[in-house]
Amino acid sequence: xxxxxxxxxxxxxxxxxxxxxxxxxxxxxxxxxxxxxxxxxxxxxxxxxxxxxxxxxxxxxxxxxxxxxxxxxxxxxxxxxxxxxxxxxxxxxxxxxxxxxxxxxxxxxxxxxxxxxxxxxxxxxxxxxxxxx
Numbered sequence: 391x392x393x394x395x396x397x398x399x400x401x402x403x404x405x406x407x408x409x410x411x412x413x414x415x416x417x418x419x420x421x422x423x424x425x426x427x428x429x430x431x432x433x434x435x436x437x438x439x440x441x442x443x444x445x446x447x448x449x450x451x452x453x454x455x456x457x458x459x460x461x462x463x464x465x466x467x468x469x470x471x472x473x474x475x476x477x478x479x480x481x482x483x484x485x486x487x488x489x490x491x492x493x494x495x496x497x498x499x500x501x502x503x504x505x506x507x508x509x510x511x512x513x514x515x516x517x518x519x520x521x522x523x
Contacts (some may be wrong), residue, residue, distance in 0.1 A: 428487055
């Protein structure tokens with residue numbers, strides 16, 4: 391892999407780590423904004439996937455859908471869907487929690503803690519066959 395491509399992959403992974411750090415740090419607040427925590431946990435998974443797709447040299451559209459990004463990986467990594475079954479939990483946090491809507495609800499602390507736990511698994515690369523670069 392060319393050095394510049396590897397740098398882009400590393401940049402995606404660093405941005406993912408920054409989102410994870412933001413989620414974890416925000417949860418230390420007395421009354422954390424759980425929607426923000428969940429959003430950054432989703433962003434962590436999304437950016438790891440985009441880094442992995444970059445590593446595979448697979449183009450991807452501008453999207454916040456973790457499921458769509460996972461589908462792009464299937465040709466190279468057939469078991470990715472079963473190994474990332476928790477992606478659905480995070481996906482809804484990519485757009486829905488960012489904007490007010492008629493169906494606004496406060497995200498419970500437990501849901502935010504679960505989102506961080508899932509993002510931590512993504513950050514550890516348990517599903518990634520290439521290992522983190």
